């Protein structure tokens with residue numbers, strides 16, 4: 001049976017999405033283009049298998065090969081991140097983080113994480129999420145200069161005595177202060193968990209420092225800079241075992257059977273193993289270096305033209321443009337206008353954003369996907385030029401103060417911008433460049 005014949009509707013939509021990714025420039029920093037090898041493992045018959053439990057102790061028969069696949073993924077994860085333990089079963093980053101709570105916290109315990117509007121992740125205790133309902137969540141912030149406010153973290157930690165301190169973010173363009181945060185966690189005897197979802201690939205490539213020496217627990221997604229399938233992992237460091245020799249049993253049980261998951265997705269785990277093998281090759285070091293080089297060039301080009309960036313630049317794969325100087329809530333205009341120009345990015349809050357996460361004042365960009373396609377400094381300069389032109393095109397649009405009028409205003413904006421000649425011109429230029437950088441043929 002062949003998808004094209006049996007379900008032409010879905011087949012065509014997948015092909016259309018493939019084409020969209022081929023024709024456009026992907027700047028969402030949490031996205032990437034995986035290799036054909038990863039896609040092959042992900043689309044394999046392993047999806048048929050039930051394998052609740054862990055290697056050598058499963059609830060179902062027929063695990064001879066599944067155990068070897070999962071063990072391979074675990075061994076490669078341990079090697080890549082230099083840790084003595086890895087659980088590769090979490091379905092994604094958020095469930096991985098939830099398993100950490102289940103493993104080491106009781107409901108009502110105090111937890112600390114980076115505030116969402118300051119770049120932090122929902123699953124680190126943002127209000128309204130289950131992580132803030134089950135646990136007492138205290139958020140720390142970034143300073144005016146965009147860097148984590150370590151003094152505030154220490155003050156809040158000494159006052160609240162958290163059980164768990166998170167480090168990690170979804171919109172933070174600087175290196176994380178692992179050492180300083182670890183010292184604060186140690187001072188109050190908290191578990192220190194580092195969520196490297198965004199930067200995992202940079203760490204394996206050796207272009208961002210590793211948290212292995214400082215954290216007790218490391219969580220990650222596998223689909224961002226690491227360039228694997230969507231998935232999650234939880235790792236324990238030597239320091240983690242020193243603090244709690246039973247931590248492995250606690251994490252395993254929290255993932256299955258006492259947490260929020262059932263049977264592991266072994267096709268996904270096989271694809272993670274494949275991605276980790278790719279990440280352990282010397283070529284991946286080059287890839288990591290190029291991601292950062294590209295981000296720095298893109299940032300410099302934007303700054304040269306007077307664009308304000310959160311923290312004034314980047315140390316990693318990510319850039320957050322701050323549009324507040326021209327009015328708040330403008331990220332949505334830039335995202336939508338760039339979309340019509342064939343450039344995909346995402347609106348994001350900036351520190352001290354007066355607007356809401358739905359109408360934020362910033363735009364988040366990243367270089368992992370375009371670097372996977374082989375784009376380099378010359379293309380970064382073009383991309384910066386297109387972004388600057390688009391900012392100019394949208395400069396007279398302002399979000400209405402009256403919330404009820406926003407929807408209509410934005411619909412109108414989209415209509416106008418989709419017909420804008422300059423936007424169409426950019427889109428044509430984008431298409432031309434993208435032809436030179438094929439996706440999903442094979443990735444170096």
Ligand SMILES: *Cc1c(COP(=O)(O)O)cnc(C)c1O
Nearest residue numbers: 092093094121168169170197221
């Ligand atoms: C992306 C991300 C996650 C969540 O991953 P999902 O796979 O979307 O659940 C968790 N933490 C951080 C810091 C992230 O950037």
